[in-house]
Each structure stands twice: as C-alpha cells, then as structure tokens.
Amino acid sequence: MLIFYLIGIAILLWLLHVYMTGGVCKIKKDLTGKVVFITGANTGIGKEAALQLGNMNATIIIACRDTIKGQQVLDQLNKITKAYLIQLDLSCFNSIKQCVEDFKKLKIPQIDILINNAGVMAPQTYKTTKQSYELQFGTNHLGHFLLTELLIPYLKAAEQSRVVNVSSLAHKQSNLDFQDINYAQYANSKLWSIKYSLLAYGNSKLCNILHAMEISKRHGIKACSLHPGAVRTELLREIVKNPLLNAFLILITPFKLLLFKSSLQGAQTTLQCALEDYDKLVDGGYYSDCKLKQPNIANKQLAEKLWEFSDEKLKPYLQK
Numbered sequence: 263m264l265i266f267y268l269i270g271i272a273i274l275l276w277l278l279h280v281y282m283t284g285g286v287c288k289i290k291k292d293l294t295g296k297v298v299f300i301t302g303a304n305t306g307i308g309k310e311a312a313l314q315l316g317n318m319n320a321t322i323i324i325a326c327r328d329t330i331k332g333q334q335v336l337d338q339l340n341k342i343t344k345a346y347l348i349q350l351d352l353s354c355f356n357s358i359k360q361c362v363e364d365f366k367k368l369k370i371p372q373i374d375i376l377i378n379n380a381g382v383m384a385p386q387t388y389k390t391t392k393q394s395y396e397l398q399f400g401t402n403h404l405g406h407f408l409l410t411e412l413l414i415p416y417l418k419a420a421e422q423s424r425v426v427n428v429s430s431l432a433h434k435q436s437n438l439d440f441q442d443i444n445y446a447q448y449a450n451s452k453l454w455s456i457k458y459s460l461l462a463y464g465n466s467k468l469c470n471i472l473h474a475m476e477i478s479k480r481h482g483i484k485a486c487s488l489h490p491g492a493v494r495t496e497l498l499r500e501i502v503k504n505p506l507l508n509a510f511l512i513l514i515t516p517f518k519l520l521l522f523k524s525s526l527q528g529a530q531t532t533l534q535c536a537l538e539d540y541d542k543l544v545d546g547g548y549y550s551d552c553k554l555k556q557p558n559i560a561n562k563q564l565a566e567k568l569w570e571f572s573d574e575k576l577k578p579y580l581q582k
C-alpha cells in the first residue's frame with residue numbers, strides 16, 4: 263500500500279514541477295542581420311536569452327554593469343555570433359547616456375529587439391540611485407525608460423522593431439503613489455523593512471508593464487512585457503544578506519529545485535516575446551509562460567501618467 267502512496271506523491275510532485283517550470287518557446291528563427299540589445303546579460307535570465315538569440319545568428323549587444331562577468335558571456339557569444347559588450351549602470355543616468363554614446367561608436371545602424379532585462383530586487387536597507395531615486399524604481403524603471411528613449415532612433419531605423427520589458431508577477435504587490443514614488447517616508451533605516459522593499463520592487467515591475475503599454479502610442483514601436491516565472495538566479499542576492507531570510511531560503515532549497523525554473527527555462531517567455539511573429543505580438547501585452555496574460559492594475563490612464571511623470575523627471579537627460 264505504502265508503495266502506491268509514494269508513487270502517487272512522486273507523480274503529483276512531478277506534475278507540479280512540470281506545471282511550475284512550464285512555458286517553452288518553440289519558435290526558432292534565423293536572425294542573421296538582426297540586432298539584439300539586452301541589458302543585464304552577464305548572468306541569469308538575460309545571459310541565457312542572449313546566448314539563445316546568438317545561436318540564431320543575431321548580432322548581440324550585451325549592456326552590463328559588471329563587465330568582468332560580462333566579458334565571460336561575450337567570450338561565449340563570440341564563439342557563435344558577432345557580439346559586443348558595453349558598460350551600463352542603470353542606476354546612474356550619466357552611465358546610461360555614456361552607454362548609448364559607446365553604442366553609437368559601434369556604427370551599428372539599427373536595433374531590432376531591445377530587451378530591458380536587468381533588475382534589482384529588495385535591498386535590505388533603503389538605497390537610492392546616483393540621482394536620488396529609490397533604487398528599484400530608479401534602476402528597473404527610470405533607467406530602462408531613459409535607455410529606451412535614447413535608443414528610439416535605432417529602433418525606428420529597423421523594420422518591425424520591438425521592445426521587450428522583463429517585469430514580474432510581483433507587480434501585483436504594488437501601490438504606485440506618485441506623491442511618494444521614492445518611498446521617502448520610509449527612508450529612515452528604522453522604518454524601512456522587507457515589506458516596503460518588496461512593495462517598491464512590485465511598483466518598479468508594474469512600471470515595466472505600464473512603460474511597455476505606452477511605447478507604441480508615443481513612438482509607433484511595438485512593445486510588450488513579461489513575467490519569466492520563479493527562476494533560480496542571483497536576483498535574491500540582496501535578500502540573502504538578511505540572516506533570517508537567508509536561513510529560510512536555505513531551508514527551502516529542495517522546493518526551489520522542484521518549483522523554480524532554471525535560467526534557461528526562465529528565459530523562455532523573453533524568447534517568445536523576442537521571436538513571436540510581428541503581427542501576432544500583442545502590442546502592450548503582458549506575457550507569462552509564453553502566453554498572453556492579463557496584468558493586475560495596469561490601465562491606460564496609469565500608463566499615460568507614468569510616462570508623463572518619467573519624461574518630466576528625465577528631461578535634462580533626454581536632451582541631445
């Protein structure tokens with residue numbers, strides 16, 4: 263009898279594993295002549311997406327903060343395709359401007375696919391970007407907003423180009439408040455807690471969705487956003503600095519192996535959005551497990567408001 267229970271449990275666990283790690287991009291294309299620009303590709307989901315698209319012969323530009331790790335990925339890419347590495351710190355507007363200047367020097371005329379992938383999650387202390395925005399809002403949203411705006415001429419130069427924003431299911435945990443977008447009221451170290459850190463992460467990921475919803479209206483370029491799933495990457499690097507949370511994460515390691523995707527599995531929805539036929543890609547759509555889904559909260563008015571807010575804040579950096 264016991265043996266049947268054990269087999270039953272094993273089948274259930276296997277089905278759960280298949281469900282949680284599901285969503286496979288079945289599209290394969292020859293991307294010869296196409297240019298992919300991807301942020302945060304020195305590790306995790308971004309690295310796997312870059313390698314997969316490189317395998318399809320696209321020219322790949324990886325824009326990375328840590329260029330030592332970036333060089334290792336570039337070496338791998340150079341074995342399969344033409345690739346370039348550019349330094350980029352999304353938490354500093356001047357670095358973003360410099361990154362675009364460095365891209366111009368490559369004399370590549372167009373970008374076919376821009377993948378805004380880089381992200382920071384849940385710092386243990388209240389942190390800000392160089393220009394004093396809350397770290398996650400400033401990096402994950404404003405940084406990518408500025409980068410995208412500066413790259414628009416290159417996206418317009420390509421036929422049927424697209425922007426892919428890597429968001430998260432965490433957008434459901436958000437409370438976007440334009441009066442205190444920086445969570446300044448909790449900036450004091452005694453008030454800042456994992457709760458607000460995660461809320462600020464959720465906000466930044468909602469912004470990724472709203473940003474994608476507005477791009478084509480403003481520039482006539484298709485854009486979409488996605489949730490990659492729960493993926494075993496370095497994203498929790500800030501969370502593990504908290505001894506209690508770290509202990510918890512160590513404790514659930516077997517469950518992570520069972521329920522979390524590998525980086526390659528986590529890159530599948532990014533690949534789906536990057537490779538989907540242009541006419542089939544839903545403009546402003548939010549994808550998960552390689553399928554179109556309905557995001558929470560996101561609506562046109564909020565997308566418009568966020569665009570105007572971001573555009574206003576970035577005005578000095580958007581001028582030539």
Ligand SMILES: NC(=O)c1ccc[n+]([C@@H]2O[C@H](COP(=O)([O-])OP(=O)(O)OC[C@H]3O[C@@H](n4cnc5c(N)ncnc54)[C@H](OP(=O)(O)O)[C@@H]3O)[C@@H](O)[C@H]2O)c1
Pocket residue numbers: 301302303304305306307308326327328331350351352353354379380381382383401428429430431489490491492493494495496497498
């Ligand atoms: N893993 C998940 O379960 C999960 C779930 C939902 C959404 N996501 C999203 O997926 C995306 C990729 O994350 P991942 O899971 O692959 O995590 P990861 O392994 O930690 O990769 C994050 C990447 O972002 C880069 N990055 C962080 N701050 C940056 C900055 N200021 N400037 C430039 N690059 C910066 C990192 O570069 P450095 O190495 O230089 O720090 C790294 O390359 C993120 O947008 C994340 O929010 C992940």
